[in-house]
Amino acid sequence: MHEYRQIVRKWVKPEDLNQHGALFGGRLLQWVDEEAAIVAVAQLGTIDVVTRHMSAIDFSARADRGDLLELEYTIVAYGRTSITLACRVENAVTGAEILTLERIVFVAVDSAGAPIVHGRTQPTAGTERLREPTQR
Template sequence: MNEYRQTVRKWVKPEDLNQHSALFGGRVLQWLDEEAAIIAVAQLGTRSVVTRYMSEVNFVARAESGDLLQLDYRIVAFGRTSLTLSCSVENTVTGQEVLTLDRIVFVAVDENGQAYAHGQTEPTEGTERLRG
């Protein structure tokens, strides 16, 4: 399989902070899941995808207002009905790893919410599968 990487950057703003003036963990997970879903949609060629699984999340460093985070995604595997991604999040201001997710699994679902075979086996760099 060809290697696929996607990088997204997020700026930590005051509304993203928790009561300790650090990035709220739920906010970074929201960003992470949303961007991963966008990748899954483009790769599988359908807007009907659901997050099925996320591996253990371990926050190892904090981020504060004004910090810039870099979310680096990789495709781990294409399954018959699924796509597995990994993601690492780095604080580009401090150079510290914020968290890593080894596995984020998305599944293509039909109008009844049932998994179906998406037919993809190799990554694409574009969004042409959505138009096909």
């Protein structure tokens, strides 16, 4: 499989902070899941994907107001109906690792929510798969 890397950047704003003045962990997980879903959609060529699994979440450092974070996604594997991603979040200024997720699994589903075969085995750089004619 060709190497795939997608980086998304997020500013930590006042509305993202918890009671201790640090980035709320739930907000970071929301960002991680949403951006991972966008990667899965672009890779599988369908907006009909659901988060199936997230590995153990390891918060290794805090992020504070004004920090610029980089969420880096890589493709771990393609399954018949799924795609598995990894995510590493770091402070873009200091390089400190904030969070790692070794596995985020998305499954392509039909209109009833049942898994469907997506037929993808190699990454694509853009969103062109979303414009391909549907084979279903």
